[in-house]
Amino acid sequence: MKSKMEQRSEETKKLILESAAKLFAKKGYDAVTIREIAKDAGCSHTTIYLYFKDKETLLHELSVPSLQELHHKLKVISKVDSLSADIKLKELSLEYISFCLKNRSMYDVFFNAKSSRVDEKPELHINQLRIEIFELLKSVIEENLSISDDEQLLAFSRIFYYQLNGVLSTYSYQHEPLEVLMERLKPTFNLAIDILLLGFQEKLK
Missing domain, CATH: 1.10.357.10 (Tetracycline Repressor, domain 2)
Structure with a gap:
């Protein structure tokens, strides 16, 4: 059984991916920044780098x-x-x-x-x-x-x-x-x- 921390981590990663997909589709990959993705996902841009090396x-x-x-x-x-x-x-x-x-x-x-x-x-x-x-x-x-x-x-x-x-x-x-x-x-x-x-x-x- 996954711990609450593991569940929260998976949820955060999922939210980041969903926000990235939404913004890439809406604005185009090149126009979107990591900070915009973080704002949409409700986390800090430094949090994104815990899960993903870069855009x-x-x-x-x-x-x-x-x-x-x-x-x-x-x-x-x-x-x-x-x-x-x-x-x-x-x-x-x-x-x-x-x-x-x-x-x-x-x-x-x-x-x-x-x-x-x-x-x-x-x-x-x-x-x-x-x-x-x-x-x-x-x-x-x-x-x-x-x-x-x-x-x-x-x-x-x-x-x-x-x-x-x-x-x-x-x-x-x-x-x-x-x-x-x-x-x-x-x-x-x-x-x-x-x-x-x-x-x-x-x-x-």
Whole structure:
């Protein structure tokens, strides 16, 4: 059984994480200070440093578990041999879109705060995860198009990723239930992927 001190410590840590998540989502990661998080959580800024080394550590603790879960789901889909390459890409894309819309308030933080280029070696673990997710999408795009040119594959993968994030930007403020939204728009999402793949294939001729 946990002591009262241990329970209080866990509650304080939870409050700090909740305040950080709320402020990051509202103001953006870069604009938020440790003092603001402390004020919102009802503790001193020195208390935060008892639990977290810095703001970057807070970002890591908030984002990494969710990104790891998404990466695992995408990896499972990418390894299903019974799926054709185009269906695999659609399933990956729908899983990514669904994850981000489910986490509407935080997806920008999950994927963009302290982000690095996808074609450079990342220093932060969170960016390694982001790149691994991008690499999964890239590998399935390669499976669809059989591209031998690495630069062209990277360019096509970036264009595909732009489209996914365009979808998220369009629907991030919808209040329609996620399941209803995904069911209603799944045919349109899939059609968009078909058209984009056709465009890539035409460009490769």
